[in-house]
Amino acid sequence: MASRTTLVFGGTSGIGLATARQLAARGETVHVAGRSAERVASVRVEAPELSAHVADGTDHAAVAALAEGVAPIDALVITISSSAGNGPLAELDLAELRKGFDEKVLGMLTVMQAALPHLSPDASITLVGAISAHTAMPGTAGIGAINAAVEALVRPLSIELAPRRVNAVSPGLVDTPWWNALPAETRDAYFSAAEAALPVGHVSTADEVGEAVVLLATNSSMTGTVVPVDGGVRFVQL
Template sequence: MSIALVAGGTSGIGLATARRLRTQGYDVHVTGRGKERLDDVAASDPQLTGHQADGGDSAAMAALAESLGTIDVLVVSLSGSEGMGPIASLDLAVLRRAFDAKFWAHLTTIQAVLPHLAAEGSITLLGAVSARASMPGTAGIGALNAAVEALVKPLAVELAPRRVNAVSPGVVDTAWWSGLPAEAREGFFAQTAASVPVRHVATADEVAEVVALAATNRNMTGTVLEADGGARLVSIG
């Protein structure tokens, strides 16, 4: 059975992707930093195998990859919740921490897993619409997601015939937004749904469908798939 590793696969888009890959016949392994979320996955999705590992920890990810043998599909769905805010008052120490949590963790995971990735395997990264949108207050997090997505084209050539792609979601109804009070979150989702062309805030599974496509379609590489409901085309907020 082919092996898929989803780094950051204990919630949101990562978990939804892991479930989709499992239905496609993969032996799916997910990583998470916290034992509580891993325990939740073990209870809700016993067909997935969880591992406590930090994507930013090269030694931990390399040891995990070695224990799995040959990995056919690597999905990197690592993120943090920091980096938003007006540039004049943006705490650059917080933004550096956000880069550590996402960009450097993506790069660390790729490098650690690469020696164990199948010769015709795939790597799929998670960016975000902020990489190319013009929303006030997103200069920091937009630069972060643009850095992740900028890895795709050069790596697709450098690592060929392995395939490298990314998916760029817009607003997705996941726990990423849990830092907002419920009323503010619901208001923002309603505003977003009214603004984007699809008139809808995405679910994690809708984005995971695109991630699974990028991860498994053998004719797709060097591509950033935009699954943002058209958010890049309009002004939100």
């Protein structure tokens, strides 16, 4: 039986990289793509089981060329992220918010559209949003709207693209490089406070979220589904 081929956009760090390594461990041929040449070079050294490529998810031509080169694609995983769009409404930088929509929502749509002709007939598409789409945390209206838009793609596309499957994972607090913009002391203090409030008692790891992504990417009966992997953060106020 031929090996399945997976393409992970945003797969050079965090949840994307954890997912890619888990899929490769299952015997799949896994390609990861990211816009940072430095991260791609690091993946080539640290995870030689993966084929790493430099490609910007907002560049339609670049995505199409990569997808054509690795086709047919049995699973497309898109973990593109953006830190833009945080802050209270009164101080929200709307230009930054627009940048966040462009990077994450339009980025995901660009990857899907460009890769679509190169997907196998029964391929899966798995997106990664965030639980900010569901929580009521002050200062997250902008980034929450971005992630709500990501999740809003799932149901209509699961019908439009059938029998290809479309799903998403909605992570909560995850210890990934996304938090590296904060000083280490600030991040650690926030994580400690969050762990005291979270029902599971710990901040999620990239591997834990990756397990859910793998499930959606490989289970042939799951479509139109958004799976929260958030440690119960949607039930508490941090």
